[in-house]
Amino acid sequence: MSSQSSLSDRFKRSSQSIQTPSNHSMFKGHHATVDCPECHRIMVPRVITYYGQPLKSICPFCGSTFASFPSGFTRFFQSRYSDAPSFSVLQKLATITICLVALWFIADWGNLSDNVSLFAAFGTAFFLAVTLAELVFQGVERMAAKFFHQSNYYWAILVLVAMFIAHEFPTLAGYVALFFFMIIARGFVAAFIVTRKKPMKSTFQ
Known part of the structure:
Protein backbone atom coordinates (compact mmCIF):
# COMPACT_ATOMS: atom_id res chain seq x y z
CA MET A 1 0.00 0.00 0.00
CA SER A 2 2.83 2.34 0.90
CA SER A 3 4.64 1.57 -2.34
CA GLN A 4 1.52 2.42 -4.37
CA SER A 5 1.10 5.71 -2.51
CA SER A 6 4.75 6.64 -3.09
CA LEU A 7 4.39 5.83 -6.80
CA SER A 8 1.24 7.94 -7.02
CA ASP A 9 2.97 10.83 -5.23
CA ARG A 10 5.90 10.69 -7.62
CA PHE A 11 3.51 10.58 -10.58
CA LYS A 12 1.66 13.65 -9.29
CA ARG A 13 4.86 15.57 -8.76
CA SER A 14 6.10 14.71 -12.25
CA SER A 15 2.77 15.63 -13.83
CA GLN A 16 2.74 18.96 -12.00
CA SER A 17 6.26 19.72 -13.18
CA ILE A 18 5.21 18.91 -16.76
CA GLN A 19 2.04 21.02 -16.59
CA THR A 20 3.80 24.04 -15.09
CA PRO A 21 7.10 24.36 -16.96
CA SER A 22 9.40 27.28 -16.33
CA ASN A 23 8.88 30.11 -18.77
CA HIS A 24 12.54 31.02 -18.68
CA SER A 25 14.18 27.60 -18.82
CA MET A 26 14.47 27.50 -22.61
CA PHE A 27 15.66 31.09 -23.10
CA LYS A 28 17.66 31.54 -19.88
CA GLY A 29 16.03 34.75 -18.76
CA PRO A 70 20.73 50.60 -39.07
CA SER A 71 22.10 50.68 -42.59
CA GLY A 72 25.67 49.90 -43.49
CA PHE A 73 26.71 53.57 -43.39
CA THR A 74 24.98 54.03 -40.04
CA ARG A 75 26.72 50.97 -38.60
CA PHE A 76 30.07 52.31 -39.85
CA PHE A 77 29.32 55.71 -38.32
CA GLN A 78 28.16 54.21 -35.03
CA SER A 79 31.34 52.15 -34.82
CA ARG A 80 33.17 55.49 -34.62
CA TYR A 81 30.42 57.26 -32.72
CA SER A 82 28.52 54.61 -30.78
CA ASP A 83 27.12 57.08 -28.24
CA ALA A 84 25.11 58.97 -30.86
CA PRO A 85 22.95 60.68 -30.06
CA SER A 86 24.56 61.64 -26.75
CA PHE A 87 24.12 64.80 -24.72
CA SER A 88 27.67 64.39 -23.41
CA VAL A 89 29.07 65.46 -26.79
CA LEU A 90 26.78 68.50 -26.85
CA GLN A 91 27.88 69.38 -23.32
CA LYS A 92 31.57 69.15 -24.22
CA LEU A 93 31.10 71.29 -27.34
CA ALA A 94 29.25 73.92 -25.32
CA THR A 95 32.02 73.88 -22.70
CA ILE A 96 34.71 74.39 -25.36
CA THR A 97 32.71 77.25 -26.88
CA ILE A 98 32.29 78.98 -23.50
CA CYS A 99 36.02 78.63 -22.80
CA LEU A 100 36.88 80.17 -26.17
CA VAL A 101 34.47 83.06 -25.57
CA ALA A 102 36.09 83.67 -22.18
CA LEU A 103 39.55 83.59 -23.80
CA TRP A 104 38.37 86.08 -26.42
CA PHE A 105 37.15 88.54 -23.80
CA ILE A 106 40.30 88.08 -21.71
CA ALA A 107 42.47 88.68 -24.77
CA ASP A 108 40.62 91.91 -25.63
CA TRP A 109 40.43 93.12 -22.03
CA GLY A 110 44.01 92.24 -21.12
CA ASN A 111 45.52 93.57 -24.35
CA LEU A 112 47.06 90.22 -25.19
CA SER A 113 48.62 89.29 -28.49
CA ASP A 114 46.53 89.74 -31.63
CA ASN A 115 47.20 86.11 -32.53
CA VAL A 116 45.54 84.95 -29.30
CA SER A 117 42.53 87.19 -29.89
CA LEU A 118 42.25 86.02 -33.51
CA PHE A 119 42.55 82.37 -32.50
CA ALA A 120 39.85 82.81 -29.84
CA ALA A 121 37.55 84.63 -32.28
CA PHE A 122 37.80 82.02 -35.03
CA GLY A 123 37.61 79.19 -32.51
CA THR A 124 34.46 80.68 -30.97
CA ALA A 125 32.80 81.05 -34.37
CA PHE A 126 33.71 77.51 -35.43
CA PHE A 127 32.73 75.73 -32.23
CA LEU A 128 29.55 77.77 -31.89
CA ALA A 129 28.54 76.61 -35.37
CA VAL A 130 29.51 73.01 -34.51
CA THR A 131 27.47 73.19 -31.30
CA LEU A 132 24.41 74.42 -33.22
CA ALA A 133 24.94 71.66 -35.79
CA GLU A 134 25.15 69.10 -32.98
CA LEU A 135 21.91 70.49 -31.56
CA VAL A 136 20.20 70.04 -34.95
CA PHE A 137 21.63 66.52 -35.23
CA GLN A 138 20.37 65.64 -31.75
CA GLY A 139 16.90 66.94 -32.57
CA VAL A 140 16.59 64.97 -35.82
CA GLU A 141 17.93 61.72 -34.38
CA ARG A 142 15.84 61.86 -31.22
CA MET A 143 12.69 62.74 -33.13
CA ALA A 144 13.22 59.70 -35.36
CA ALA A 145 13.85 57.49 -32.31
CA LYS A 146 10.73 58.81 -30.58
CA PHE A 147 8.48 57.81 -33.47
CA PHE A 148 10.38 54.54 -34.19
CA HIS A 149 11.44 55.79 -37.64
CA GLN A 150 14.70 55.59 -39.51
CA SER A 151 16.53 58.89 -39.30
CA ASN A 152 17.65 58.50 -42.95
CA TYR A 153 14.18 59.56 -44.08
CA TYR A 154 14.33 62.71 -41.96
CA TRP A 155 17.71 63.64 -43.35
CA ALA A 156 16.50 62.97 -46.89
CA ILE A 157 13.56 65.34 -46.34
CA LEU A 158 15.95 67.93 -44.91
CA VAL A 159 18.18 67.64 -47.99
CA LEU A 160 15.20 68.05 -50.32
CA VAL A 161 14.03 71.13 -48.43
CA ALA A 162 17.55 72.57 -48.57
CA MET A 163 17.73 71.93 -52.34
CA PHE A 164 14.38 73.64 -52.82
CA ILE A 165 15.50 76.66 -50.80
CA ALA A 166 18.79 76.88 -52.73
CA HIS A 167 16.91 76.68 -56.03
CA GLU A 168 14.20 79.20 -55.19
CA PHE A 169 16.46 81.60 -53.27
CA PRO A 170 19.93 81.57 -54.86
CA THR A 171 21.20 84.14 -52.36
CA LEU A 172 20.76 81.53 -49.60
CA ALA A 173 22.63 78.76 -51.43
CA GLY A 174 25.88 79.60 -49.66
CA TYR A 175 24.25 79.40 -46.25
CA VAL A 176 22.68 76.04 -47.14
CA ALA A 177 26.07 74.68 -48.22
CA LEU A 178 27.63 76.04 -45.02
CA PHE A 179 24.91 74.36 -42.95
CA PHE A 180 25.61 70.91 -44.40
CA PHE A 181 29.35 71.50 -44.16
CA MET A 182 28.96 72.13 -40.43
CA ILE A 183 26.78 69.01 -40.08
CA ILE A 184 29.62 66.97 -41.61
CA ALA A 185 32.24 68.79 -39.54
CA ARG A 186 30.37 68.09 -36.29
CA GLY A 187 30.52 64.39 -37.13
CA PHE A 188 34.32 64.44 -37.19
CA VAL A 189 34.55 66.59 -34.06
CA ALA A 190 32.06 64.41 -32.16
CA ALA A 191 33.86 61.25 -33.26
CA PHE A 192 37.15 62.70 -32.00
CA ILE A 193 35.58 63.60 -28.63
CA VAL A 194 34.00 60.16 -28.20
CA THR A 195 37.20 58.37 -29.26
CA ARG A 196 39.21 60.26 -26.66
CA LYS A 197 36.80 59.50 -23.83
CA LYS A 198 36.39 55.80 -24.64
CA PRO A 199 38.74 53.42 -22.80
CA MET A 200 40.67 50.87 -24.80
CA LYS A 201 39.01 47.46 -24.70
CA SER A 202 41.12 44.38 -24.36
CA THR A 203 40.46 41.51 -26.74
CA PHE A 204 41.35 39.00 -24.02
CA GLN A 205 38.40 39.88 -21.74
Whole structure:
Protein backbone atom coordinates (compact mmCIF):
# COMPACT_ATOMS: atom_id res chain seq x y z
CA MET A 1 0.00 0.00 0.00
CA SER A 2 2.83 2.34 0.90
CA SER A 3 4.64 1.57 -2.34
CA GLN A 4 1.52 2.42 -4.37
CA SER A 5 1.10 5.71 -2.51
CA SER A 6 4.75 6.64 -3.09
CA LEU A 7 4.39 5.83 -6.80
CA SER A 8 1.24 7.94 -7.02
CA ASP A 9 2.97 10.83 -5.23
CA ARG A 10 5.90 10.69 -7.62
CA PHE A 11 3.51 10.58 -10.58
CA LYS A 12 1.66 13.65 -9.29
CA ARG A 13 4.86 15.57 -8.76
CA SER A 14 6.10 14.71 -12.25
CA SER A 15 2.77 15.63 -13.83
CA GLN A 16 2.74 18.96 -12.00
CA SER A 17 6.26 19.72 -13.18
CA ILE A 18 5.21 18.91 -16.76
CA GLN A 19 2.04 21.02 -16.59
CA THR A 20 3.80 24.04 -15.09
CA PRO A 21 7.10 24.36 -16.96
CA SER A 22 9.40 27.28 -16.33
CA ASN A 23 8.88 30.11 -18.77
CA HIS A 24 12.54 31.02 -18.68
CA SER A 25 14.18 27.60 -18.82
CA MET A 26 14.47 27.50 -22.61
CA PHE A 27 15.66 31.09 -23.10
CA LYS A 28 17.66 31.54 -19.88
CA GLY A 29 16.03 34.75 -18.76
CA HIS A 30 15.08 36.07 -22.21
CA HIS A 31 11.45 36.26 -23.32
CA ALA A 32 10.58 34.67 -26.66
CA THR A 33 7.68 37.07 -27.21
CA VAL A 34 7.26 40.83 -26.83
CA ASP A 35 4.39 43.26 -26.46
CA CYS A 36 3.52 45.24 -29.60
CA PRO A 37 3.57 48.99 -28.80
CA GLU A 38 0.67 49.62 -31.22
CA CYS A 39 -1.89 46.80 -30.89
CA HIS A 40 -0.54 45.58 -27.51
CA ARG A 41 -0.65 41.92 -28.52
CA ILE A 42 1.93 39.38 -27.49
CA MET A 43 3.84 38.48 -30.63
CA VAL A 44 7.13 37.38 -32.16
CA PRO A 45 8.49 40.16 -34.44
CA ARG A 46 8.94 39.33 -38.12
CA VAL A 47 12.15 40.59 -39.72
CA ILE A 48 11.93 42.36 -43.11
CA THR A 49 15.03 42.02 -45.28
CA TYR A 50 16.14 43.65 -48.53
CA TYR A 51 18.70 41.72 -50.59
CA GLY A 52 19.70 39.84 -47.48
CA GLN A 53 20.12 42.94 -45.30
CA PRO A 54 17.70 43.30 -42.35
CA LEU A 55 15.73 46.53 -42.52
CA LYS A 56 13.25 46.33 -39.66
CA SER A 57 11.05 44.01 -37.63
CA ILE A 58 7.26 44.32 -37.66
CA CYS A 59 4.30 43.03 -35.71
CA PRO A 60 2.62 40.13 -37.57
CA PHE A 61 -0.83 41.28 -36.40
CA CYS A 62 -0.97 45.02 -37.15
CA GLY A 63 2.15 45.42 -39.32
CA SER A 64 3.60 48.29 -37.27
CA THR A 65 7.37 48.66 -37.01
CA PHE A 66 8.76 47.20 -33.82
CA ALA A 67 12.49 47.89 -34.35
CA SER A 68 14.58 49.40 -37.14
CA PHE A 69 18.02 48.11 -38.04
CA PRO A 70 20.73 50.60 -39.07
CA SER A 71 22.10 50.68 -42.59
CA GLY A 72 25.67 49.90 -43.49
CA PHE A 73 26.71 53.57 -43.39
CA THR A 74 24.98 54.03 -40.04
CA ARG A 75 26.72 50.97 -38.60
CA PHE A 76 30.07 52.31 -39.85
CA PHE A 77 29.32 55.71 -38.32
CA GLN A 78 28.16 54.21 -35.03
CA SER A 79 31.34 52.15 -34.82
CA ARG A 80 33.17 55.49 -34.62
CA TYR A 81 30.42 57.26 -32.72
CA SER A 82 28.52 54.61 -30.78
CA ASP A 83 27.12 57.08 -28.24
CA ALA A 84 25.11 58.97 -30.86
CA PRO A 85 22.95 60.68 -30.06
CA SER A 86 24.56 61.64 -26.75
CA PHE A 87 24.12 64.80 -24.72
CA SER A 88 27.67 64.39 -23.41
CA VAL A 89 29.07 65.46 -26.79
CA LEU A 90 26.78 68.50 -26.85
CA GLN A 91 27.88 69.38 -23.32
CA LYS A 92 31.57 69.15 -24.22
CA LEU A 93 31.10 71.29 -27.34
CA ALA A 94 29.25 73.92 -25.32
CA THR A 95 32.02 73.88 -22.70
CA ILE A 96 34.71 74.39 -25.36
CA THR A 97 32.71 77.25 -26.88
CA ILE A 98 32.29 78.98 -23.50
CA CYS A 99 36.02 78.63 -22.80
CA LEU A 100 36.88 80.17 -26.17
CA VAL A 101 34.47 83.06 -25.57
CA ALA A 102 36.09 83.67 -22.18
CA LEU A 103 39.55 83.59 -23.80
CA TRP A 104 38.37 86.08 -26.42
CA PHE A 105 37.15 88.54 -23.80
CA ILE A 106 40.30 88.08 -21.71
CA ALA A 107 42.47 88.68 -24.77
CA ASP A 108 40.62 91.91 -25.63
CA TRP A 109 40.43 93.12 -22.03
CA GLY A 110 44.01 92.24 -21.12
CA ASN A 111 45.52 93.57 -24.35
CA LEU A 112 47.06 90.22 -25.19
CA SER A 113 48.62 89.29 -28.49
CA ASP A 114 46.53 89.74 -31.63
CA ASN A 115 47.20 86.11 -32.53
CA VAL A 116 45.54 84.95 -29.30
CA SER A 117 42.53 87.19 -29.89
CA LEU A 118 42.25 86.02 -33.51
CA PHE A 119 42.55 82.37 -32.50
CA ALA A 120 39.85 82.81 -29.84
CA ALA A 121 37.55 84.63 -32.28
CA PHE A 122 37.80 82.02 -35.03
CA GLY A 123 37.61 79.19 -32.51
CA THR A 124 34.46 80.68 -30.97
CA ALA A 125 32.80 81.05 -34.37
CA PHE A 126 33.71 77.51 -35.43
CA PHE A 127 32.73 75.73 -32.23
CA LEU A 128 29.55 77.77 -31.89
CA ALA A 129 28.54 76.61 -35.37
CA VAL A 130 29.51 73.01 -34.51
CA THR A 131 27.47 73.19 -31.30
CA LEU A 132 24.41 74.42 -33.22
CA ALA A 133 24.94 71.66 -35.79
CA GLU A 134 25.15 69.10 -32.98
CA LEU A 135 21.91 70.49 -31.56
CA VAL A 136 20.20 70.04 -34.95
CA PHE A 137 21.63 66.52 -35.23
CA GLN A 138 20.37 65.64 -31.75
CA GLY A 139 16.90 66.94 -32.57
CA VAL A 140 16.59 64.97 -35.82
CA GLU A 141 17.93 61.72 -34.38
CA ARG A 142 15.84 61.86 -31.22
CA MET A 143 12.69 62.74 -33.13
CA ALA A 144 13.22 59.70 -35.36
CA ALA A 145 13.85 57.49 -32.31
CA LYS A 146 10.73 58.81 -30.58
CA PHE A 147 8.48 57.81 -33.47
CA PHE A 148 10.38 54.54 -34.19
CA HIS A 149 11.44 55.79 -37.64
CA GLN A 150 14.70 55.59 -39.51
CA SER A 151 16.53 58.89 -39.30
CA ASN A 152 17.65 58.50 -42.95
CA TYR A 153 14.18 59.56 -44.08
CA TYR A 154 14.33 62.71 -41.96
CA TRP A 155 17.71 63.64 -43.35
CA ALA A 156 16.50 62.97 -46.89
CA ILE A 157 13.56 65.34 -46.34
CA LEU A 158 15.95 67.93 -44.91
CA VAL A 159 18.18 67.64 -47.99
CA LEU A 160 15.20 68.05 -50.32
CA VAL A 161 14.03 71.13 -48.43
CA ALA A 162 17.55 72.57 -48.57
CA MET A 163 17.73 71.93 -52.34
CA PHE A 164 14.38 73.64 -52.82
CA ILE A 165 15.50 76.66 -50.80
CA ALA A 166 18.79 76.88 -52.73
CA HIS A 167 16.91 76.68 -56.03
CA GLU A 168 14.20 79.20 -55.19
CA PHE A 169 16.46 81.60 -53.27
CA PRO A 170 19.93 81.57 -54.86
CA THR A 171 21.20 84.14 -52.36
CA LEU A 172 20.76 81.53 -49.60
CA ALA A 173 22.63 78.76 -51.43
CA GLY A 174 25.88 79.60 -49.66
CA TYR A 175 24.25 79.40 -46.25
CA VAL A 176 22.68 76.04 -47.14
CA ALA A 177 26.07 74.68 -48.22
CA LEU A 178 27.63 76.04 -45.02
CA PHE A 179 24.91 74.36 -42.95
CA PHE A 180 25.61 70.91 -44.40
CA PHE A 181 29.35 71.50 -44.16
CA MET A 182 28.96 72.13 -40.43
CA ILE A 183 26.78 69.01 -40.08
CA ILE A 184 29.62 66.97 -41.61
CA ALA A 185 32.24 68.79 -39.54
CA ARG A 186 30.37 68.09 -36.29
CA GLY A 187 30.52 64.39 -37.13
CA PHE A 188 34.32 64.44 -37.19
CA VAL A 189 34.55 66.59 -34.06
CA ALA A 190 32.06 64.41 -32.16
CA ALA A 191 33.86 61.25 -33.26
CA PHE A 192 37.15 62.70 -32.00
CA ILE A 193 35.58 63.60 -28.63
CA VAL A 194 34.00 60.16 -28.20
CA THR A 195 37.20 58.37 -29.26
CA ARG A 196 39.21 60.26 -26.66
CA LYS A 197 36.80 59.50 -23.83
CA LYS A 198 36.39 55.80 -24.64
CA PRO A 199 38.74 53.42 -22.80
CA MET A 200 40.67 50.87 -24.80
CA LYS A 201 39.01 47.46 -24.70
CA SER A 202 41.12 44.38 -24.36
CA THR A 203 40.46 41.51 -26.74
CA PHE A 204 41.35 39.00 -24.02
CA GLN A 205 38.40 39.88 -21.74
